[in-house]
Amino acid sequence: MDSEITLWVDGRRETLSVDTRTTLLDALRERLGVTSPKKGCDHGQCGACTVLLDGRRATSCLTFAVANDESEVVTAEGLAEGDEPHPVQRALLENDGFQCGYCTPGQVCSAVGMLDEVKSGWPSYVTEDLDESVELDEDEIRERMSGNLCRCGAYANIVTAIREAAE
């Protein structure tokens, strides 16, 4: 069965008719040609499909497009200001935070969402003192980015890049 929905994708208003079984990830990639979110597992485990959904990071393979009518979706592509990359993107470039780049758009969205969570004071599994503001050290970054896998193993440089972008 098809339904008509409206999505705000990287600032553009898109109206489309989708089968109710279409995931947000498939709607973005196959219907709207927005290919920066990648499909790694379709299972919620790899994080390659991470987007910012109404401001929070989410795996777009685990939600139906129809359930997100009128939602705001920001992908890695939409984070740049024109030709100027987002600070997280720039830091990944400057620190060699990737090899093949397949996981990178997901890492970027996840890192941007994560920095916002830290700013809002959300504790993580490794946060020692729940009353103090979070100090974004290596342990915190690794834990908070644990939902994004990198098959090339570029983790060390991803951590460095995020640390730099956070400053």
Added chain:
Amino acid sequence: MDFLRPAGWSEALEAKANHPDATPIAGGTDVMVELNFDHRRPETLLDLTRIEQLREWSRTERNGVPTVRIGAAVPYARLIEELGTTLPGLAMAARTVGSPQIRNRGTLGGNLASASPAGDGHPPLLASNAEIELESVRGSRTLPLADFFTGVKRTDMAPDELIAAVHVPEGTGPQQFSKIGTRNAMVIAVCTFAVALHPRRRGVGTGLGSAAPTPRSATEAEEFLAGALAEDGQWDDPRPLPASVTERFGELVARAAAPIDDVRGTAGYRTHALHVLARRTLSWAWDEYRSGTELSGRQRCA
């Protein structure tokens, strides 16, 4: 596939009554995995994400006990952020669920309805004597969580019912949760254990996960420990726990398990691990009680 998106709770209950075989979907982190892999082909999905009331929590009182009523669709990220000091055991467990992306979407109601023996929300809720509120167009009922789980991935929910909320008595003493299994989005717990000290009513609560077909409490271990603490006057004048007490507690917790062999671990390993987790979490909780910390919120690795 029909996709129903009720805007309010009574509309959702009507929809469930009219389509008893509809699959509810909240965070989607269990349902979507099954659908994407074609493990399930429901004719109708009932989306609960527009129902504001399911995303709220509030402080209430039940039988004179300060209690938090958590709407079924409150995601883990908010339990961690907003209830870390009121319900420390639950918040600790929530911090170990999946990945940050999963915690932003996954809900307690979904965890309970899935009723996986490995659901991380269950042990701390059992340790706190939580109750679950079910509702249908026929009315609402509240039952102890222990009675809700009836088998592996089976619950007492009727086809026309939805989970409205969970009622969790506020913590009055230290609570701990510990999980065995490497921690990231790929991992399901090998076994988990939650313990809560309830100094005000001089009781002890426990919850075991991945240890039996259903999540369960170690009732004998609870009674033994509460008795030993009372007998030695430990609640009013806490001293280090004798090794005989922690050892016996660990033994009784392990005895409450009925684990299986699977790819994640053997039954023998699970029983041994539970024994260790039980002693360890008890000693953390007891140290905290002795040092006068009323409530814990700290996380330690197992």
